[in-house]
Amino acid sequence: MTKIAVTVNNRQYQDDVEPRTLLVNYLRDHLNLTGTHIGCDTSQCGACVVLFNGMSVKSCTILAGQANGADITTIEGLAQGGQLHPLQEGFWEQHGLQCGFCTPGMILSACNLLQQNPNPTDAEVRHGLEGNLCRCTGYENIVRAVQYAAAKLRGAEPEPVEPADV
Amino acid sequence: MIPAGFDYVVPTSVAETVRLLQEYGDEAKIIAGGHSLLPTMKLRLAAPGVLIDIGTIADLRGITVTDRISIGALTTHHMIATSEALHTACPILPECAAVIGDIQVRNRGTLGGSLAHADPAADWPPVMLVLDAQISLIGPNGTRTLNAEDFFVDLLMTALEPEEVLTCVDLPTLGAGEGAAYVKLRHPASRYAVVGVAAYVRFAGGKVTVARIGITGAGVKAERQPTAEALLVGSDGGAEAIAATAAQSGSTMEVLGDIHAGEEYRRALINVYTRRALVQAVARAGG
Numbered sequence: 001m002t003k004i005a006v007t008v009n010n011r012q013y014q015d016d017v018e019p020r021t022l023l024v025n026y027l028r029d030h031l032n033l034t035g036t037h038i039g040c041d042t043s044q045c046g047a048c049v050v051l052f053n054g055m056s057v058k059s060c061t062i063l064a065g066q067a068n069g070a071d072i073t074t075i076e077g078l079a080q081g082g083q084l085h086p087l088q089e090g091f092w093e094q095h096g097l098q099c100g101f102c103t104p105g106m107i108l109s110a111c112n113l114l115q116q117n118p119n120p121t122d123a124e125v126r127h128g129l130e131g132n133l134c135r136c137t138g139y140e141n142i143v144r145a146v147q148y149a150a151a152k153l154r155g156a157e158p159e160p161v162e163p164a165d166v
Numbered sequence: 167m168i169p170a171g172f173d174y175v176v177p178t179s180v181a182e183t184v185r186l187l188q189e190y191g192d193e194a195k196i197i198a199g200g201h202s203l204l205p206t207m208k209l210r211l212a213a214p215g216v217l218i219d220i221g222t223i224a225d226l227r228g229i230t231v232t233d234r235i236s237i238g239a240l241t242t243h244h245m246i247a248t249s250e251a252l253h254t255a256c257p258i259l260p261e262c263a264a265v266i267g268d269i270q271v272r273n274r275g276t277l278g279g280s281l282a283h284a285d286p287a288a289d290w291p292p293v294m295l296v297l298d299a300q301i302s303l304i305g306p307n308g309t310r311t312l313n314a315e316d317f318f319v320d321l322l323m324t325a326l327e328p329e330e331v332l333t334c335v336d337l338p339t340l341g342a343g344e345g346a347a348y349v350k351l352r353h354p355a356s357r358y359a360v361v362g363v364a365a366y367v368r369f370a371g372g373k374v375t376v377a378r379i380g381i382t383g384a385g386v387k388a389e390r391q392p393t394a395e396a397l398l399v400g401s402d403g404g405a406e407a408i409a410a411t412a413a414q415s416g417s418t419m420e421v422l423g424d425i426h427a428g429e430e431y432r433r434a435l436i437n438v439y440t441r442r443a444l445v446q447a448v449a450r451a452g453g
Contacts, residue, residue, distance in 0.1 A: 002174050019174035019217065041167050042205060044355055055244075055273040061204050062274065065174050066197075066221055112269065131268025131380075159248065 005069040006031065009077025024048045025072060026064035035075035035104045038135070046132030046143040050074050056112035058131070071080045075104035077110070087111060089139035090158070095153035096145030107130050110146045118154055122147070169207035173216045180304050180333060183220055187329045188214045188306055196331060197221070198240055200274040201222045201267070202283035222436045226278070226333060231255045235337040239278025247272060255339040256347035257450070258364065261317030262293045265350060267357050268426035278332045281317070284324045284387065285358070291318055291388030293348050299337050306331035322387040344368040345451030349442045350383070351435055353426060358382035360427050361435040365443035367403060369453045377411070379440055385431050393418050394424070394440070403453040408444045410447035 001016040008031060012103060017026060027033045027050070036059060039047030043061040050059045078085035083143060087107045089103035097103045113120065113128035120128065125146045126139065134142060148158040177183045187194055195214035197203050198221055206212040220226065220240065227240040231251040237259075246252060247263035266272055266280075266289050280290045281301065294301070294314035301317045303310055306329050317325050326332060342347060351361030361383045368376040377398035379391040392413040401407035416436035423429040 018171070020169045020171055022168070025168070041208070042199065046268075046270065049270060052273075057274050058270045061201055063174070063200065063204070063217075063219075064172050064199075065176070066200065066219060068176075069222075069334075108271070112273075128269065131270045 002065045002068075003063055006064075006067050006070055006072055008072045009074060015064075019063065019065055021064040023050070023058055023062040023064050023067050023072075024059040026067070027059060027072070033074050033076050037101055037104060038046065039101065039105075044131075044133070045102070045104040046109060047102055048131075049108045049139075051108055051111060052062045054112070054115070055132075073108070073111075075107060078107065086152040089116075089152070090145035090148035091142075092111050093158070094141050094144040096137065096142045097134075102132060102134045102136075106134065106142055111147065114146070114150055114153060118150060120146075120150060125150075126143070167208040169204070170210060170213040172214055173214065174219065175221060176219045179223060180220075180331060182223070183218060183331050184225070184304060184306055184329060186216075186218050187331065187374075189229040190218075192328055194218055194284070194328075196420070198279035199242065199274040199276040200279075201271055202279055202285060206352065217315055220331065221418055222287070228402065231339065233339060234396060235259075235339055235384075237335045237337070238278055239281075239332050241278075241332055242278050243267070243272035243275050243277070243280075244269070246277065256297070256337060256346070256420075257338070257340075258293055258297070262289050262348040262364070265289060265298055265348075265352065265357075271357075277335060280333050282326055284318055284322050286321055286386055287353075287358040287360075287362075287383040288388075289348065289350065289362055289382065291360060292382040293346075294335070294337075295380035295390050296346060296364045296366040297337050298378070299335050301332060302334045303327075303330040304333050309333075309429040311336070315390065318387045343451055345453070346447065346448040347443045347446035347450065349439050349446070351439065361439055363436065363439040363443040365440070365447040367398070367444070367447045367451050369403065369451050370404060372403050372453075374398050374407075374448075374453070377444075379411075379415055379443070381416060381419065381436055381440075384416065384436055385419050386422070389419050391415050391417075391440075392438055398444070403444075403451075408441055408448065411438050411444060412441035438446075 037047040039045035193215035239412040346366040350359040
């Protein structure tokens, strides 16, 4: 067994884990934080993205042991005081999801993107989310959701919701 | 998918890492970012008995630029892609780093890990070849330094001995009259190179004096193209010379076909991407 001490969503945990435990399984099975999803399990789809010391990573390709001492944020840690994070609000307002399976990973990747580039172009949003796959939305509303959050985080008024042409 | 069981040790120094490698021998495998090793372990293509996690050895992480460039083995692709110093000193390095995988992979994956894994479609090896990188390895008998060309041996095989650890890569800064570029056709899902080509040129008196071409994604390992390179040396580096050089690129190399691209298509890609890489390298060299 390996001893780990990690901070997840501002709570500290100390655990003994089997060395082969993947971070995503530690989060889901040991801490019951099942908002982090397992999709492809081969570091391609991005459903398992979490923030690791503030940077987006694919938690299916990290050992829990490698997270010893790290500060992890999962989707459960974004809302503060019952208030949705601007990205969560954006995905809600702009219909950035259908089935929702990719959404936690999308939001955490977008978090990392907006920290590095608070005022991205649509193309930069798409490029920043290239490590996340969505099989429902065609990405249009995901880009709108991220731009909504970007505007809100910059203190600007988000674009009003316009129904997409059908 | 869960890897087979293993013991996990976390050394705090290179010396301790070497001692652990001596203790565990063939059973042991070093893990850095884990983005090459863990996928193979999850598929049970690798099942090391002991994982030696060097990820916390701070000495191995970082970029130093003086008259040469030194990059520690644990430096992530993202650190290289966003290094202002490297954008000035050797722009092909951040250019290559920025097209590896996706941002999540670049946040974890390391230069040393990629080189030690030696994937036949990895982006770094051809860049190391054309820059004539010096790769430092530390083992029980001290440090030895290998040219990139001597480091890559075969499919997933390097000159790294079982008791050695790759610690750093030493590279030149590019000056006036020198230019380098890396271009690739990326596989849309894995983002590995279907074919990738790195090129380096040096000009003196309006003529090409040094030309180097490195190809990845096409054979069992990244390879230089001496026959094609010789065609460019002594030329003015113009469109005709580049076309003649690109046409010979890959000609002496064994090129593999797979479900993504057959041999004939890969050879065509090599020619096109060699031309593109040379055009950019020559432009950057001011040729």
